[in-house]
Amino acid sequence: MRVHVFSEQLGTGDNARMSSRIAGALVFFTSAVVLVLEILAGRLLAPYAGVTLETFTAIIGVVLAGIAFGTWFGGRYADLVASPATLVGPVLVLGGALAASTVPLARVLGPSLGTAGITGLIALTAIAILPATAILSATPPIIVKVILEDLGTTGATVGRISALGTAGALVGTFTSGFVLVATLPTSVTILTVALVTAAVGLWLWARHRPQRNVLGVVAVIGLAAGSVLTASVSSPCDVETAYFCASEVPVADNPNASILLLDTLTHAYVNKTDPTDLRFSSIRMFASAIEAMTDGPIDVLHVGGGGFSLPNWVSATRPASTNVVLELDGALVEFVEERFEPAPVEETIVGDARVSVTQVGNDFDVVVGDAFGGLAVPWHLTTAEFLAEVSGVLGDEGFYIMNLIDHGDLAFLRAELATAATVFPHVALATLPERLEVGGNFMLVAAKRPIPGDDIIGAAAALDLGIVVLTGDALDAFVDGAQILTDDFAPVDQLLEASSG
Incomplete structure (x- = not known):
């Protein structure tokens, strides 16, 4: 005998329905966004913490912690509501708002925490990256709760969601590393991803009309604040390449000379009129x-x-x-x-x-x-x-x-x-x-x-x-x-x- 679950919780109203295709697409999309944030975090933090094994270790560890907490929290919270489909929209809007906040948080806190050793590096990464990855990672378990109506298909359902999440993560990884980093500034990419995520969330929010919309209101306010802060907190770079945050810094005692600054490092001294002027001992x-x-x-x-x-x-x-x-x-x-x-x-x-x-x-x-x-x-x-x-x-x-x-x-x-x-x-x-x-x-x-x-x-x-x-x-x-x-x-x-x- 097959046991049907969640029938009372899902009901028959429009606000409780979500097609299998939309559900799968949402898992694919949010997993891709999490990996985009993870890859771009390396460029976002490089001007303050450098490009080292420690930097990438902190990023990977914090993102994994966010995924672990998010999936636990999402699944637990989905069990507490009568219509879990109504959660997805607000979660995505909030995730978009938190994603938009990563850039200003990194730029404001980076100069002090990025050079404060491993503890400071982990703290900087956790404050800037952890909230967005945790909230977005709550989506897959909520989706499982939404679409799982028959315990006889639990394995197939969970396996499909897991496969779609992994596929999305792969697409996010390859797109970030091979396309986005070389095409757009990190701040522009992150803000664009945040806005798209929030837009999808708003669409779902309106579609499923959650009875409690406090989370959605907070998320919209957060998205607006994150977008404004991203635009207002200036980049430390003159140009952001695929590998460096590069800047030209004037030399106070020589108007014909400049310093090349790459991320946190003074990399070169160049006298534009006298190439024999070698100021650096190296x-x-x-x-x-x-x-x-x-x-x-x-x-x-x-x-x-x-x-x-x-x-x-x-x-x-x-x-x-x-x-x-x-x-x-x-x-x-x-x-x-x-x-x-x-x-x-x-x-x-x-x-x-x-x-x-x-x-x-x-x-x-x-x-x-x-x-x-x-x-x-x-x-x-x-x-x-x-x-x-x-x-x-x-x-x-x-x-x-x-x-x-x-x-x-x-x-x-x-x-x-x-x-x-x-x-x-x-x-x-x-x-x-x-x-x-x-x-x-x-x-x-x-x-x-x-x-x-x-x-x-x-x-x-x-x-x-x-x-x-x-x-x-x-x-x-x-x-x-x-x-x-x-x-x-x-x-x-x-x-x-x-x-x-």
């Missing part, structure tokens, strides 16, 4: 190694373009040289070309350097690794396998110079030096003396020939930079058996976290 260390180890025109491969300050310097000081730049972010290249007016380079290849480094030839004099910024480290550009690919594009006398940033016990720096030593016969470390104690920028030099440490120190002094260079036994003592980074095991974020902690 770039001056690069210049010191090039001056000490090469003569005349050189062929340079730059892993990371940034503000193009080093290619500018090479072109200005070594006429007839060749600069090839590997840059992940094509929109950033366009922004830099428009705002910072760098000297033309022979070729700019847009894409991940791990892929493009094998497509550029094999006779460079110098490879410059400057794709690192603060705690945002592309780990796959630190491994022995990648360094072997770098070695493969160098000529017989070529060398690799890499900018590294580390603090505390310098665990990541030591690991990278140990890794380089497995690929190159000669390795050195250059930095300001005090940084060996307090951390900061370091330059790794890895070469196929002996490294003239004293010459690098002399070239740095000519650029008003007093550095030390560790080689041989001194370097071995500093590295002290640090672990080697490989494609199979490169816990770069953890090493940096241990160092900064």
